[in-house]
Structures are given as C-alpha cells and as structure tokens.
Amino acid sequence: MVKIFVGVTDQDWFDLLSAQAPDEVNFWSPSGTTTFRALAPGELFLFKLHAPNNFIAGGGVFSHASILPLSLAWEAFGSKNGVRSLTDMRQRIDRYRRDDATKRVGEVSIGCRILTSPFFWPREQWIPVPNSFASQTVVGKGYDTEAEEGRALWDAVTERATIALGMVPAASAERYGAPVLVRQRLGQGAFRVFVTDAYGRRCAVSGEKTLPILDAAHIRSYADGGAHEGANGLLLRTDIHKLFDLGYVSFDEDRKFIVSRRLKADFDNGKHYYDLHGTALSAPSIVSAAPATAALEWHRENRFLG
Structure with a gap:
C-alpha cells in the first residue's frame, strides 16, 4: 500500500518553481506547530492549485518533514521555497498567519514538507481533483492506492511521470504497475x-x-x-x-x-x-x-x- 497526499498551494508558488525546474522543493506551511505525518519517505505528495484552478498540477516524492526556523529554511532551500527572497517569504507568512507579527517572540518557525524530484505539468496534463476532495479543504487530503480514487491518482501520475520519477513497475502488475515507494534522490x-x-x-x-x-x-x-x-x-x-x-x-x-x-x-x-x-x-x-x-x-x- 502506498499513500498519496494532495496538498493545496497557490499559483504563485507553483509558477515560480515550475519555471526553475528544481531538484527539490520545500512545500511549507506558515504555522510551525505540528509535524506533517501523512506520508512515509518515498510516497507521493501532489500539488492542488487554489480555486478556480481545481486541478492537480504536479507533485514530488516526499522525503522528510520538519519544523524549522525561517532562517534555516531559507538557507537550506532559498528560492526552492517558492519565493524570490527571504523578505517575500516573511511577507507571505505574515499574510497567512493569524497572529500579530508585532507581538511574536523569537524567530518564526514554519512547517516544512521536503520533496525531491518535483514535477510540474503543462496545463493540458493537469488532473481534476477526486470527487471526495471538498472545496473547503484548506491544507489537503490523503488517499490510499488500495482505494479506487487513490489508485486512479496513482495511475494518472504514473502515466505522466514514470520516466521522470524513475519508478519501476512490477513485471506482473497490470497497466502502470503496482504502486511502489519511489527512490529518493536528496538534494x-x-x-x-x-x-x-x-x-x-x-x-x-x-x-x-x-x-x-x-x-x-x-x-x-x-x-x-x-x-x-x-x-x-x-x-x-x-x-x-x-x-x-x-x-x-x-x-x-x-x-x-x-x-x-x-x-x-x-x-x-x-x-x-x-x-x-x-x-x-x-x-x-x-x-x-x-x-x-x-x-x-x-x-x-x-x-x-x-
């Protein structure tokens, strides 16, 4: 069994990284209170754009989750955070967080989902979100490849990304192969x-x-x-x-x-x-x-x- 997580992101983050074609990305959240535990290393994390673009437009191989000080996240990933500068990143965090930035004590910490071998599809390859993905979903939703929707996502991703991800289907598996963990290539x-x-x-x-x-x-x-x-x-x-x-x-x-x-x-x-x-x-x-x-x-x- 392989799990897939569909995470909600914004168009600016996607567009900037799509133009870079990086070897890794940091899919971060402005709040650093809980560690992401929905996936194991080697499972798939997919990018779902904000409405009205209710599509899955790419993804990556989940590597590691952490809560990091903003300064370390920037030093480690730079523009692979999906922003052009540390100042831009601070401003975006302030826009999403509900606390008063003037009253914060110490350095801001953020949630980090580190993905390797990211892929960004052209619009004609975008995948419609599964029917169970509620429109009010803020963070994302997980899927299991043993269930119908999860397997459909796996097959759609595999069809587009087998070569890029280096996945090796089992010889006896039908169509695109039984879901398997993807080998990570750390940046x-x-x-x-x-x-x-x-x-x-x-x-x-x-x-x-x-x-x-x-x-x-x-x-x-x-x-x-x-x-x-x-x-x-x-x-x-x-x-x-x-x-x-x-x-x-x-x-x-x-x-x-x-x-x-x-x-x-x-x-x-x-x-x-x-x-x-x-x-x-x-x-x-x-x-x-x-x-x-x-x-x-x-x-x-x-x-x-x-």
Whole structure:
C-alpha cells in the first residue's frame, strides 16, 4: 500500500518553481506547530492549485518533514521555497498567519514538507481533483492506492511521470504497475535538514545544540563522489566541520573522534579539540542516517592528516 497526499498551494508558488525546474522543493506551511505525518519517505505528495484552478498540477516524492526556523529554511532551500527572497517569504507568512507579527517572540518557525524530484505539468496534463476532495479543504487530503480514487491518482501520475520519477513497475502488475515507494534522490537542502534532524539538532562530537552553528557535513565530499545521503552525513559544529574537511580531525575504526598531530604543529594550538580526542561519535536516531563504515574509512584514508 502506498499513500498519496494532495496538498493545496497557490499559483504563485507553483509558477515560480515550475519555471526553475528544481531538484527539490520545500512545500511549507506558515504555522510551525505540528509535524506533517501523512506520508512515509518515498510516497507521493501532489500539488492542488487554489480555486478556480481545481486541478492537480504536479507533485514530488516526499522525503522528510520538519519544523524549522525561517532562517534555516531559507538557507537550506532559498528560492526552492517558492519565493524570490527571504523578505517575500516573511511577507507571505505574515499574510497567512493569524497572529500579530508585532507581538511574536523569537524567530518564526514554519512547517516544512521536503520533496525531491518535483514535477510540474503543462496545463493540458493537469488532473481534476477526486470527487471526495471538498472545496473547503484548506491544507489537503490523503488517499490510499488500495482505494479506487487513490489508485486512479496513482495511475494518472504514473502515466505522466514514470520516466521522470524513475519508478519501476512490477513485471506482473497490470497497466502502470503496482504502486511502489519511489527512490529518493536528496538534494543539498533535503540532505541538510535530514541530517540535522537525524542527530537531534546536536553536534555528533561535542553535543553542541546551538542550531545556527551546526552544519550537515558530507563525510565523503560531493566533489569527490560522495552523495547527498544520510549515511554520508554528520552533524558537526561549524569549526569541527571545517577541520574535518581539511583533514585535521576524523574518526577511527571504533568511530571515535581523532585529532591529527598536524593541528598543533601547524597552528601551535588546538587544546579544545585534543580534549575531544577519543569521544565516541553519537549515533543518529534515524537508522538510515547512520554513517557508512566505507565513508568513514574513505575520509580516514584520503583526508586525515595523521
């Protein structure tokens, strides 16, 4: 069984992203009070436009849901949030939220549904909404592919998007194939948010939890063939991340933090980092984000200065 969620969005968001053809998008909500739980990673999230355009006009593969400070959502996704600037995003949030912006304390948090491999259809391919989709629906509605309407949606989407999404129908399935989860291809923004949440928003070495100074680090850099995958990521404090990229720190075979002798030799400093030497690498709460042994070994053999 595969679930589908049809989320309501506005024409401006759709038009801007359709023109960009991005590799990922943030389908955000102005309220950051509840985490989206309607889909599992790999299920389909579809875009339903506001009336009078009562059509499904595209969608994407659901990757991850989170509640993020506005600043982090903008840093991670930029215009892939469906707005042209951070100022535009703030203004749109103020327009949709019911609270008084002048009385807010602290930074605004928003709900984020991160989608990979988004697709935007030309108007002639838009799908009419199912009959059960009420006109007064504000957020969206979920469907099950084992039910008639859900299966009809799946078939319509598959007909348009099989090649773009990389779905592989079962050989024995009729027509477009039995519904299956879609393989995710994380972009940089999705990678950052996934790794951040997987480590509970704490540095995997120091335990630091000040979010603005935490980075989702690639163990094997993207430039060296590393992927935007949870198993190739670590959440590190920005200074530790920098030293990790430069090879001054790494992790041994037992996944303990190690500091190169070169740090002292090159800078006549580094006591704080040597104090962390031998610290066990924290394990993420999401199993698929556990660092791959091969990735850690690659860093130790190809980056660590010894």
